[in-house]
Amino acid sequence: MSTAAPGLRPEELRAALLSTIDFAMRAGATAADAVLVQQATFAAAVRLGEIEKLTDAREKRLGLRVFVGERSALSGTADLSRGGLARCAEDTVALARVTQPDPAQGLPDRTALATEAPDLDLYDDAAAAPSPDDAIARAREAEGAALASDPRLTNSEGAEFEQAAATIAYASSLGFDGGYRSSVFDLTVQPVAVSDGHMQRDYWYTRARHLARLQDAAEVGRRAAARTVRRLGGRRVPTQEAPVVFEPEVAASLLRHLAGAVVGQSLYRGTSFLLGRLGERIASDLVTVVDDGRLPSGHGSRPFDAEGLPTRRTTVVDQGRLASYLLDTYSARRLDLASTGNASRAVGDAPSAAPTNLYVAAGTTSPESIIASIDRGLLVTELIGFGVNPVTGDYSRGAAGLWIEHGELAYPVEEITIAGNLLDMFRDIELVGDDLEFRSSVASPTIKIGRMTIAGG
Amino acid sequence: MADSTRPERFFSDRYGVSSGALERALGTALARRADYGDLYFEFRTTTAVALEDGLVKKASKDVSQGVGARVLAGEKTGYAYSDDVTVATIEHAARTAGHIASDAGGAQAVALRPGRPARDLYTLPKPPGETALPDAIALLEAVDREARHHDPRIKNVMASLVVEHKLVMIVTSDGTMVSDVQPLARLQVTCIAEDGGRRQQGTYGGGGRQPFAFFLDGDRHLRFTREAARQALLNLDAVDAPAGEMTVVLAPGWPGILLHEAIGHGLEGDFNRKGTSAFATLLGTKVASELCTVIDDGTIPNRRGSLNVDDEGTPTSRTVLIERGILRGYLQDKLNARLMNMALTGNGRRESYAHSPMPRMTNTFMLAGESAPEDILRSVDRGLYAVSFGGGQVDITSGKFVFSASEAYLIEHGAVTRPVKGATLIGNGPDVLTRISMVGHDLALDEGIGTCGKNGQSVPVGVGLPTLRVDALTVGGTQA
Numbered sequence: 061m062s063t064a065a066p067g068l069r070p071e072e073l074r075a076a077l078l079s080t081i082d083f084a085m086r087a088g089a090t091a092a093d094a095v096l097v098q099q100a101t102f103a104a105a106v107r108l109g110e111i112e113k114l115t116d117a118r119e120k121r122l123g124l125r126v127f128v129g130e131r132s133a134l135s136g137t138a139d140l141s142r143g144g145l146a147r148c149a150e151d152t153v154a155l156a157r158v159t160q161p162d163p164a165q166g167l168p169d170r171t172a173l174a175t176e177a178p179d180l181d182l183y184d185d186a187a188a189a190p191s192p193d194d195a196i197a198r199a200r201e202a203e204g205a206a207l208a209s210d211p212r213l214t215n216s217e218g219a220e221f222e223q224a225a226a227t228i229a230y231a232s233s234l235g236f237d238g239g240y241r242s243s244v245f246d247l248t249v250q251p252v253a254v255s256d257g258h259m260q261r262d263y264w265y266t267r268a269r270h271l272a273r274l275q276d277a278a279e280v281g282r283r284a285a286a287r288t289v290r291r292l293g294g295r296r297v298p299t300q301e302a303p304v305v306f307e308p309e310v311a312a313s314l315l316r317h318l319a320g321a322v323v324g325q326s327l328y329r330g331t332s333f334l335l336g337r338l339g340e341r342i343a344s345d346l347v348t349v350v351d352d353g354r355l356p357s358g359h360g361s362r363p364f365d366a367e368g369l370p371t372r373r374t375t376v377v378d379q380g381r382l383a384s385y386l387l388d389t390y391s392a393r394r395l396d397l398a399s400t401g402n403a404s405r406a407v408g409d410a411p412s413a414a415p416t417n418l419y420v421a422a423g424t425t426s427p428e429s430i431i432a433s434i435d436r437g438l439l440v441t442e443l444i445g446f447g448v449n450p451v452t453g454d455y456s457r458g459a460a461g462l463w464i465e466h467g468e469l470a471y472p473v474e475e476i477t478i479a480g481n482l483l484d485m486f487r488d489i490e491l492v493g494d495d496l497e498f499r500s501s502v503a504s505p506t507i508k509i510g511r512m513t514i515a516g517g
Numbered sequence: 518m519a520d521s522t523r524p525e526r527f528f529s530d531r532y533g534v535s536s537g538a539l540e541r542a543l544g545t546a547l548a549r550r551a552d553y554g555d556l557y558f559e560f561r562t563t564t565a566v567a568l569e570d571g572l573v574k575k576a577s578k579d580v581s582q583g584v585g586a587r588v589l590a591g592e593k594t595g596y597a598y599s600d601d602v603t604v605a606t607i608e609h610a611a612r613t614a615g616h617i618a619s620d621a622g623g624a625q626a627v628a629l630r631p632g633r634p635a636r637d638l639y640t641l642p643k644p645p646g647e648t649a650l651p652d653a654i655a656l657l658e659a660v661d662r663e664a665r666h667h668d669p670r671i672k673n674v675m676a677s678l679v680v681e682h683k684l685v686m687i688v689t690s691d692g693t694m695v696s697d698v699q700p701l702a703r704l705q706v707t708c709i710a711e712d713g714g715r716r717q718q719g720t721y722g723g724g725g726r727q728p729f730a731f732f733l734d735g736d737r738h739l740r741f742t743r744e745a746a747r748q749a750l751l752n753l754d755a756v757d758a759p760a761g762e763m764t765v766v767l768a769p770g771w772p773g774i775l776l777h778e779a780i781g782h783g784l785e786g787d788f789n790r791k792g793t794s795a796f797a798t799l800l801g802t803k804v805a806s807e808l809c810t811v812i813d814d815g816t817i818p819n820r821r822g823s824l825n826v827d828d829e830g831t832p833t834s835r836t837v838l839i840e841r842g843i844l845r846g847y848l849q850d851k852l853n854a855r856l857m858n859m860a861l862t863g864n865g866r867r868e869s870y871a872h873s874p875m876p877r878m879t880n881t882f883m884l885a886g887e888s889a890p891e892d893i894l895r896s897v898d899r900g901l902y903a904v905s906f907g908g909g910q911v912d913i914t915s916g917k918f919v920f921s922a923s924e925a926y927l928i929e930h931g932a933v934t935r936p937v938k939g940a941t942l943i944g945n946g947p948d949v950l951t952r953i954s955m956v957g958h959d960l961a962l963d964e965g966i967g968t969c970g971k972n973g974q975s976v977p978v979g980v981g982l983p984t985l986r987v988d989a990l991t992v993g994g995t996q997a
Contacts, residue, residue, distance in 0.1 A: 107791070113594040116613045117871060119583075120600065134577035138600040148580075155576045158650045162574040215792055217914075252793050252914055259795065261914040294915070299761035299997050329569060330673050330709050331718060408579045445919035446908035447941035447993065451709065451718045456758070456941040456993040458910070458919035475917050477941050477993025479760065513995040515760035515943075 077231040083149035089126040093232035102190035106199040107218035123407035130161035136408020164393040174370040177363035184270040187225035187243030195221040205281030206251040215252035236368040249284045260291040294474035296516040303437035304512045311504035323413040324391020333453030342382045343486035349377035353416035360416040360501030366405040388413040420504040423492025427506040432467040453482035476516040524684045524696035532602045543627040546611035549618035553589040555689040559870040567677040568657040583870035586610035590618035596873040629694040634825035639726035645702035646682030648729040667746040673709040687830035710749035719748025723964025725821045758940035758994025764900035765990040769961040773980030778909040778918040779946040785876040786853030795916030805950030811839040815879030821965040822880035822979035833863035848876045868974040882981030886956025890984040895931040902926045916946040941993040957984030
């Protein structure tokens with residue numbers, strides 16, 4: 061396989077960007093910027109040892125933003141022919157002329173632009189040359205190791221190995237013009253356990269920007285197996301209030317809710333439960349949250365943001381105190397603050413603020429000691445549903461996990477909910493684990509919350 | 518210029534791809550020993566206009582095009598796609614996908630029979646994609662005025678109108694060559710209410726495969742706006758939701774998300790073929806109270822979840838999933854129907870050319886019963902009346918599902934009393950419908966706002982429900 065047609069060369073991508081901006085300016089734009097993403101993806105899925113699916117793809121898309129004074133419009137296109145780009149630019153300028161003016165709109169100040177693009181070790185050449193045989197072998201090994209771990213693992217949703225190589229280029233009428241390459245490799249396995257007519261599934265994965273830094277496939281499989289088998293025999297617990305421990309993967313979801321409340325657009329729109337709380341204590345003093353756009357090989361790292369500003373390290377929560385929001389140029393202007401270099405944009409959409417690598421700084425307590433600190437409570441291993449109100453912080457989600465009795469894991473629980481309010485929950489964090497790992501762009505160690513409402517039977 | 522109202526000509530005109538070239542590409546796809554191959558061409562224009570702070574300051578237009586080639590061999594799928602559509606890239610994608618079949622010597626000749634879908638569920642004299650931008654802006658401005666006029670406590674309004682014009686052409690090794698124009702429009706309104714330091718939001722909206730005029734009919738856009746404002750204001754006064762198992766009454770319409778999560782996903786063919794669905798062994802058995810008949814119907818005119826043909830070229834249909842409590846059928850695509858030796862149901866759907874099809878729902882709803890809605894409420898001594906919902910999710914394998922109420926009330930001694938804060942409801946798919954003791958005569962379909970996600974692919978769907986009494990469901994509030 062892997063015979064996909066070659067993509068555009070870096071100088072061709074750059075030329076497409078610059079000519080699009082040129083077309084827009086000639087059509088009457090007073091400023092413009094554009095982003096181009098070219099990506100090649102290869103994926104191999106295996107189920108019960110057999111190849112289930114192979115996917116091979118190449119895509120490239122250009123996103124253009126134009127300004128006509130204080131008016132703006134956006135477009136996205138996959139048609140990178142010269143005529144296609146010219147038409148796209150003209151259409152976008154025409155669109156901008158009918159929108160309503162907003163003085164906060166516009167490109168960033170020229171002086172704020174990045175002047176260098178540090179190498180953040182985001183790219184592995186292996187991503188551009190997939191080996192189907194190797195990909196299939198890795199997926200088979202992970203699934204095989206999972207299914208061999210326990211006789212109750214008799215079925216599977218399979219294992220998938222995926223790799224992607226991307227080139228991201230950005231230019232603006234301010235004269236900024238930069239680009240970088242990135243890659244990602246991912247191996248996920250999802251076994252199914254059957255016992256007494258009931259089934260459970262769970263999963264585990266490894267993800268890295270470099271092929272050689274993936275965790276051992278068999279180890280990933282065994283971890284998935286252990287996570288799945290421990291769910292067998294899940295039952296409900298009575299409705300009560302109790303301490304709740306979040307495993308790192310689910311603790312990261314709490315951090316995503318926090319991120320949603322500190323990005324600029326949630327603040328100027330008034331849709332954040334943290335509105336007006338800058339400088340206040342919003343979490344336990346054990347909690348420090350950092351956004352670091354330059355973490356070497358980080359899943360959210362980039363040398364400059366989607367408006368050409370340098371990325372940086374921002375302390376969002378400093379020992380419980382809300383120290384900074386995460387901002388792009390527009391939201392910063394609306395809030396009378398400076399951008400934090402967190403502009404992010406989907407091709408064809410407007411930039412908005414988003415975290416880069418966001419993490420809770422590791423604490424000093426081992427996850428085992430956290431469990432041991434609880435007489436009766438819940439260890440959450442999975443959350444489902446969308447029951448979070450971003451405006452009030454009211455929180456209610458479906459949960460599965462393990463019941464803790466006398467400091468030890470006692471039995472699996474399912475079909476329960478956990479509920480509270482995010483602000484109360486962050487303030488009620490009693491312990492932070494020492495087990496921080498950067499497995500994805502949002503990462504947290506194990507976290508213990510003192511008290512939540514658990515609804516069950 | 519290719520004509521975007523005549524899909525059968527559009528792709529050959531725009532990309533210079535003749536049916537001879539397509540037949541050769543399918544031949545390439547099936548050069549090894551394969552069961553089936555298809556090509557899916559897509560050209561989609563999405564226009565979005567958004568308002569906030571009283572200004573329509575954002576407008577965008579996105580053009581997406583591409584071709585996906587798929588080859589099936591036994592249980593294996595080969596998939597390749599490209600956003601560059603030429604005879605060479607189609608050939609290349611077909612050859613790449615065809616590598617999934619390992620054995621040589623299966624060459625097949627394909628003779629295409631061009632056609633249009635037998636059904637015509639949404640041909641519009643003036644598709645929403647032709648909406649003049651000033652008209653869209655005027656609509657959003659009217660929404661903003663209506664919300665602020667409704668109540669001074671409404672402090673901000675966010676509204677968006679998203680219009681899609683999608684042309685598809687599906688060419689298969691069965692000889693099918695079918696094309697379709699699929700319009701789609703959606704208006705969504707969010708209001709932020711503020712009173713004495715308390716803030717809340719309310720969201721409402723709707724749409725379908727409808728023209729722009731749909732939103733102005735009977736001032737539908739203003740009704741959506743008042744609903745969003747009403748929800749935001751109502752929630753300002755909401756008390757903590759109860760926690761624990763109790764009787765739940767669901768209002769008609771959008772709460773049909775219960776069916777989508779609790780049973781719909783579990784009845785998709787892929788999970789049942791693989792034996793990973795909690796429903797895998799339950800065909801022909803009783804999974805619901807006999808008051809329950811549940812349908813998936815992709816053939817309702819102008820609905821958001823409807824299609825003339827699915828994304829594999831199969832005509833959509835009306836499928837009985839549960840008949841008077843008995844599980845009758847699954848939702849199928851070509852791969853799973855063939856492997857399970859079952860009939861196609863027209864549920865093979867995909868997000869775009871960059872995705873291979875899977876069995877997916879269209880419009881899923883329960884047929885009306887005989888109870889009066891007020892009698893259903895009166896029958897409950899203490900419980901929850903859930904009127905509107907945010908999203909839901911299901912674990913297909915364990916059967917556990919959730920859906921989150923965004924507007925709900927306590928029921929006390931047969932009367933609807935105080936509004937409560939949003940809460941997640943959790944249950945077990947294979948038995949929740951057995952706990953239904955009353956079904957209202959007031960079936961309603963939702964307003965046309967639903968999007969379903971599965972394995973990273975999003976597709977528009979619809980749901981519907983009459984008023985329903987569920988005798989026991991766990992409500993995830995904070996008041997233990």
